[in-house]
Amino acid sequence: MAASKKHRLRDSALRRLLYVLCVTLCGALLLIFIFGSNSISRIEIIRNLDIGDDGSSAYHYDLKVRERVKLPKQNELSFRLEKLNRVPPRNSDLYPNLAKDRIVVVLYVHNRPQYLRVVVDSLSNVVGINETLLIVSHDGYFEDMNKIIDGIRFCQVKQIYAPYSPHVFSNSFPGVSPGDCKDKDDARGKRCKGNPDQYGNHRSPKIVSLKHHWWWMMNTVWDGLRETREHSGHILFIEEDHFIFPNAYQNLQILTSLKHKKCPDCYAANLAPSDVNSRGEEWASLIAERMGNVGYSFNRTVWRKIHNKAREFCFFDDYNWDITMWATVYPSFGRPVYTLRGPRTSAVHFGKCGLHQGQGENKACIDSGMMNIRVDDPDKVSNIESDWVVHVYKNQPGYKAGFKGWGGWGDDRDRRLCLSFATMYHSRGTTSPL
Numbered sequence: 001m002a003a004s005k006k007h008r009l010r011d012s013a014l015r016r017l018l019y020v021l022c023v024t025l026c027g028a029l030l031l032i033f034i035f036g037s038n039s040i041s042r043i044e045i046i047r048n049l050d051i052g053d054d055g056s057s058a059y060h061y062d063l064k065v066r067e068r069v070k071l072p073k074q075n076e077l078s079f080r081l082e083k084l085n086r087v088p089p090r091n092s093d094l095y096p097n098l099a100k101d102r103i104v105v106v107l108y109v110h111n112r113p114q115y116l117r118v119v120v121d122s123l124s125n126v127v128g129i130n131e132t133l134l135i136v137s138h139d140g141y142f143e144d145m146n147k148i149i150d151g152i153r154f155c156q157v158k159q160i161y162a163p164y165s166p167h168v169f170s171n172s173f174p175g176v177s178p179g180d181c182k183d184k185d186d187a188r189g190k191r192c193k194g195n196p197d198q199y200g201n202h203r204s205p206k207i208v209s210l211k212h213h214w215w216w217m218m219n220t221v222w223d224g225l226r227e228t229r230e231h232s233g234h235i236l237f238i239e240e241d242h243f244i245f246p247n248a249y250q251n252l253q254i255l256t257s258l259k260h261k262k263c264p265d266c267y268a269a270n271l272a273p274s275d276v277n278s279r280g281e282e283w284a285s286l287i288a289e290r291m292g293n294v295g296y297s298f299n300r301t302v303w304r305k306i307h308n309k310a311r312e313f314c315f316f317d318d319y320n321w322d323i324t325m326w327a328t329v330y331p332s333f334g335r336p337v338y339t340l341r342g343p344r345t346s347a348v349h350f351g352k353c354g355l356h357q358g359q360g361e362n363k364a365c366i367d368s369g370m371m372n373i374r375v376d377d378p379d380k381v382s383n384i385e386s387d388w389v390v391h392v393y394k395n396q397p398g399y400k401a402g403f404k405g406w407g408g409w410g411d412d413r414d415r416r417l418c419l420s421f422a423t424m425y426h427s428r429g430t431t432s433p434l
């Protein structure tokens with residue numbers, strides 16, 4: 001009797017256990033079903049977007065890579081821009097043969113058409129531009145900017161668009177997303193999203209966009225684009241407010257050919273002095289000095305060194321790409337980093353209206369900038385002699401190792417996005433070129 005009661009007790013305990021197990025299992029199955037089908041339908045939606053005939057399978061494939069490197073969820077505009085990045089260069093009918101030893105020119109721009117017009121005009125007078133490829137990298141999508149580039153007939157030209165620009169996302173990261181902290185919000189108290197920078201400020205999408213664009217562009221040009229991922233020579237980088245003199249390309253060819261022999265510590269060649277207010281010394285010598293950010297060019301070896309420092313670049317709390325390079329990346333090379341240039345500038349920075357002020361209210365400032373740009377006869381032909389000695393500027397003032405940054409780059413999401421740009425063309429199986 002006692003035995004059978006015990007038996008019955010054990011039986012009911014077992015039954016209860018089975019019941020609990022069953023409910024748990026069913027719940028788990030239900031969850032898997034819901035989330036599983038959800039992700040399938042997301043892929044289906046992406047597949048059904050109008051992404052053209054260059055292969056939804058390629059996009060499906062990219063999607064897997066995208067998830068592996070944790071890129072943000074794209075919207076339709078972002079997908080379209082990525083598709084545009086695969087369009088081959090224009091004007092290849094006019095210039096069917098690019099020079100073997102060409103220096104590719106990359107012009108990176110945002111939305112100042114009144115500036116861009118000046119730069120494009122100046123490029124049209126550059127001797128030798130017709131033997132190379134011009135790539136225009138846009139931070140966002142702006143019709144006025146496209147129109148100017150579409151008018152170019154003087155060389156092969158290709159436009160690319162940063163598909164993860166904050167300007168492309170109106171309602172989600174990398175743009176502003178609902179629930180984001182602002183200014184000096186207390187994330188825990190306000191239950192908002194974001195990490196403040198070293199000065200207590202939260203991210204501003206407009207401000208972080210420049211560093212994101214620069215880093216996306218570098219990675220894309222060197223490692224992503226079909227047209228340049230195997231380019232073995234130098235690439236020149238200029239901005240939408242850099243006036244380029246007619247002799248810039250020829251001078252750069254001389255500088256890049258002399259660099260190795262004349263200045264082993266030179267990683268780059270520059271069109272302009274690092275002091276943006278200087279037009280050069282006009283000595284009969286070459287100049288080696290700290291890296292400047294007007295018209296700089298380097299080769300793939302140097303890019304690999306920079307790319308190896310992706311963590312330093314992406315985690316440094318400064319929203320300026322150039323200050324980030326000076327304060328963390330170059331010092332981490334372990335050797336002095338110089339650039340070689342001529343004694344007379346071949347490019348001038350003329351922008352006076354800041355990038356973040358928008359346009360419209362600042363239309364006047366271009367005129368005053370333009371007044372000063374005179375192209376004299378020595379600027380029309382190459383003016384560098386290969387038998388000149390190199391004058392080295394040592395210990396120039398400026399940002400260097402130890403500077404802790406101006407902030408603006410404290411949000412984990414920005415840092416991760418930045419790192420994703422550095423890995424997106426390197427993940428296993430990422431063979432489909434842009």
Ligand SMILES: *[C@@H]1O[C@H](CO)[C@@H](O)[C@H](O)[C@H]1NC(C)=O
Binds near residue numbers: 095127128130131
């Ligand atoms: C490029 O322009 C120069 C004149 O600056 C001309 O002599 C040359 O033939 C042109 N080359 C090509 C490939 O169009």
Ligand SMILES: *[C@@H]1O[C@H](CO)[C@@H](O)[C@H](O)[C@H]1NC(C)=O
Binds near residue numbers: 260266268302
């Ligand atoms: C690229 O430039 C660096 C620095 O001048 C030089 O050491 C290196 O040999 C160059 N690489 C190639 C492939 O020419």
